[in-house]
Amino acid sequence: MICDSVMTTIKKTIPLLEASGVAITEHFYRRLFDHHPELQHIFNMSNQQSGRQQLALFSAIAAYANNIDNLQALSAAVERIANKHSTLNIQQDHYDIVGHHLIETLRETAGSAFTDEVEHAWRIAYGVLAKIFVDRENTIYDRNESEPGGWKGPRLFRLIEKRIESAFVKSLVFEPSDKQPILAYKPGQYIGIRVTPPQHDFDEIRQYSLSSAPNGETYQISVKREIEGRPGLVSNFLHDGLRLGDEVELFAPAGNFFLNDKVAPVVLISAGVGLTPMTSMLDVLAARRHSASISFLHACKNSAQHSFRKHIHRYVNVDKHTWYADEKVNATGYYHGHMDLCAIENKLPLDNGEFYMCGPIPFMQYVKQQLLTLGVRTDRIHYEVFGPHDDL
Numbered sequence: 228m229i230c231d232s233v234m235t236t237i238k239k240t241i242p243l244l245e246a247s248g249v250a251i252t253e254h255f256y257r258r259l260f261d262h263h264p265e266l267q268h269i270f271n272m273s274n275q276q277s278g279r280q281q282l283a284l285f286s287a288i289a290a291y292a293n294n295i296d297n298l299q300a301l302s303a304a305v306e307r308i309a310n311k312h313s314t315l316n317i318q319q320d321h322y323d324i325v326g327h328h329l330i331e332t333l334r335e336t337a338g339s340a341f342t343d344e345v346e347h348a349w350r351i352a353y354g355v356l357a358k359i360f361v362d363r364e365n366t367i368y369d370r371n372e373s374e375p376g377g378w379k380g381p382r383l384f385r386l387i388e389k390r391i392e393s394a395f396v397k398s399l400v401f402e403p404s405d406k407q408p409i410l411a412y413k414p415g416q417y418i419g420i421r422v423t424p425p426q427h428d429f430d431e432i433r434q435y436s437l438s439s440a441p442n443g444e445t446y447q448i449s450v451k452r453e454i455e456g457r458p459g460l461v462s463n464f465l466h467d468g469l470r471l472g473d474e475v476e477l478f479a480p481a482g483n484f485f486l487n488d489k490v491a492p493v494v495l496i497s498a499g500v501g502l503t504p505m506t507s508m509l510d511v512l513a514a515r516r517h518s519a520s521i522s523f524l525h526a527c528k529n530s531a532q533h534s535f536r537k538h539i540h541r542y543v544n545v546d547k548h549t550w551y552a553d554e555k556v557n558a559t560g561y562y563h564g565h566m567d568l569c570a571i572e573n574k575l576p577l578d579n580g581e582f583y584m585c586g587p588i589p590f591m592q593y594v595k596q597q598l599l600t601l602g603v604r605t606d607r608i609h610y611e612v613f614g615p616h617d618d619l
């Protein structure tokens with residue numbers, strides 16, 4: 228699809244990209260929002276402030292340039308990004324805008340290195356990448372619309388229940404305002420939610436993992452109130468501002484982190500609010516009467532911040548282990564300090580288990596390292612990042 232001379236030119240510009248680093252993407256986003264302020268309805272401007280989204284986009288472009296002759300290597304990343312884009316309702320027109328500002332950014336930042344040949348190569352290469360995403364995203368949109376309970380774009384849902392799960396986490400249950408059926412989802416997947424917090428100029432879209440088994444009628448999410456630094460915009464609004472009966476817009480469930488169908492031992496590992504996809508997986512495994520062993524490993528600060536404790540303890544056949552960083556509990560299965568897998572090594576299906584993880588990135592890096600040291604194969608370790616993706 229991409230001819231050799233274009234590939235060679237793209238490869239030649241990699242040092243240029245790497246030398247400018249995120250400066251290119253910062254310039255790009257400034258330019259994009261100056262010309263298209265309406266796109267602030269789609270992007271999470273807090274991620275822009277913290278620089279996390281710039282890094283994610285830069286890494287994706289650098290990975291693309293590096294793999295221009297082997298696009299197959301990008302398929303997992305394309306799948307992850309396309310799924311996330313689908314919960315943001317990204318459309319073909321958006322790709323045209325982004326493509327234009329990418330080229331103009333290269334022109335403005337690369338100086339004399341931005342020759343006609345470089346411009347031609349990047350136009351072709353961006354077009355190919357954009358087509359890969361647009362095709363995949365259209366397939367996701369069409370499938371979401373055609374399946375039972377499905378829909379395209381935003382759909383109105385009403386908040387029908389709010390429940391306290393722990394000191395900082397509340398569950399919210401939504402039913403469709405049209406009371407029609409809703410799409411099923413795979414445990415581990417998330418929805419996109421669009422709200423406009425009061426006194427805020429832009430809509431805000433966030434993703435939240437579905438935290439219970441699918442039931443065809445309602446969606447449940449469980450949200451941690453973000454209070455460190457500047458209070459999180461959407462999480463605090465969902466906790467305090469949104470009342471029973473209020474409506475929000477939801478985008479159909481998506482995500483490439485979900486429970487697979489293998490009849491193998493399953494280990495669900497989480498920290499803090501990262502337990503939401505695990506709770507959904509656990510509910511589904513129990514409903515399926517999973518015939519292999521199930522372990523639920525969770526770490527949090529203390530008992531006050533331990534979400535879903537009662538719910539999870541209902542499952543008597545699940546091997547449960549909990550670590551509190553700041554509290555000692557004198558009970559079987561409770562430990563003080565950080566998650567230490569060596570302490571329970573003989574209870575873990577190290578040879579044939581499927582390991583699912585979710586929590587802060589440093590936590591997942593720490594646990595993954597322990598799993599690898601204990602001999603678990605990388606392809607049996609699956610994880611989700613609650614923010615712009617990062618490799619562990």
Ligand SMILES: Cc1cc2nc3c(=O)[nH]c(=O)nc-3n(C[C@H](O)[C@H](O)[C@H](O)COP(=O)(O)OP(=O)(O)OC[C@H]3O[C@@H](n4cnc5c(N)ncnc54)[C@H](O)[C@@H]3O)c2cc1C
Pocket residue numbers: 271272273274276277417433434435436437448449450451452453454455456457458459460461462463500503504611612613614615
């Ligand atoms: C796939 C996926 C699944 C998720 N599932 C869940 C879930 O099940 N439960 C859950 O609670 N969350 C989940 N999240 C995270 C969720 O989407 C939100 O990111 C989270 O709720 C914070 O959103 P917010 O609007 O409250 O915070 P934001 O306003 O987006 O702020 C995020 C952080 O940035 C900081 N910040 C904001 N503005 C600035 C600034 N100007 N300078 C520096 N720092 C700033 C804030 O202090 C805050 O800590 C998930 C995310 C993804 C991607």
Ligand code: HEM
Pocket residue numbers: 266269270271272274275280283284287288307308311312315317321322323325356357360614615616
């Ligand atoms: C080929 C072009 C594109 C590439 C390579 C790309 C890449 C990425 C990557 C790597 C992420 C992070 C994904 C993750 O966390 O797992 C992301 C998220 C996102 N993308 Fe794209 N993207 C492209 C096009 C677009 C377009 C056209 C839009 C819309 C104008 C868009 C809007 C977003 C938004 C809103 C997010 C969520 C993060 C946030 O809000 O801060 N992207 N994209």
